[in-house]
Amino acid sequence: MKPILLSGAALLAASIILVSGMPAGAEESAPAALALGSKAPMADVQMKTAAGSEVSIAGVKGAKGTLVVFTCNGCPWAKKWEARIVKLGNEASKKGIGVVAINANDPSVNATDDYANMVTRAKDRGMKFPYAMDATSDIARAFGATRTPEAFLFDGKGLLVYHGTIDDNADDAGAVKQPYLANAVWAVAGGKAVPVAETKSLGCGIKFRAAKTAS
């Protein structure tokens, strides 16, 4: 009986995995997120920054690591976490971590996410790192980013060591118990292993521009 039970359980588990995936057929299906240990994709693609210059992920690479945060101007989650992202980004920039915030949202879906608002937000929030526009949303696609804000932290070798949320309480900075991203950033800056490598949080779906099909 045991093997039968085991194989039945395995079959059931396989069925559950099969049926519970994010399958094709939804209007928008979730892409696979960049796996831990991966290098940053599309790292050489130049993006226009809120400061009016151009930057690439490779261009901001720090000696100790690189932090890429997909965010935007209008999402309430992004706004709740914005001050914490800016504070951490500004501090990390001084400690050998290259930082870039990327807005991949299509402003035709929500005008708040346009370039002019990026300029305003970067200035008003005192961002000392580039806030860049992913003008095709292809960088976000390549990362498998789905929501704002969503962080990807690479170590000094350029390998992904943390992917996920900012901390465990978007709504109340004072009630945060797990500053996941800060812990990961300071671990990388100190040459240590990150304590928690993958986390999740709720967030606004990225408003992807239509993908260009290969001709």
Next chain:
Amino acid sequence: MQRVRKESGPRVRGDLRASYPPRMTRPLILAPRVALIALIAFGIAACARQPEPQAPAIAARTLDPARLAFTAVPPDSLAAVIASGGAQGTLVNVWASWCEPCREEFPGIIRLSRAYRDRGLRVVLISADFTEDLPNARKFLAEQGVDWPTYYKTGDDQAFIAALSSNWSGSLPGSFVFDAHGVLRDSWEGKASYAAFERRVRPVLSLPELPAGSTDSTTHGKDRS
């Protein structure tokens, strides 16, 4: 014309026209008039049916946002909430009042709920709004005519996400289809059309697959307020 004449035949039996002699000559003379009357009646009936109401009548009913059954659901209560309905299938939709794709797909979900509730579907709506935005969520639910209990998320995001699906990235909107035993059978994130929702919930209700690109007209007939 021929079809109208045929239909008018049996129906006259028993009414005033039943006294008409069943001769060929008289019907031939009357035929154009009968046909004309029938055509006008058909036209009036057709006009009366057009346009069909686009939204269920309940959407026009004014609901008081303050009186909606709208309660907190922490992650550890999610399974109980999903199981409590005893439905053959449960669609959980996580949304927020500020989330445009959520708002866009919402009318389809309301329509789905009304069309399929008699077939065993229960729709559990969970708002992910922040505390200060909950009044907006209530207002939106009232505007949409949601007259059944709904929920708003509290507690840790990760536990909440894990309680629904480990495959969910946390992006809104998120939709999850559970069977009668509370087992997740399907899930997706991003906006979906009514047809997509219908296609995804029918298997758990043991309903046959619909042809691609179509909706079940019989369920539309069951739309109710």
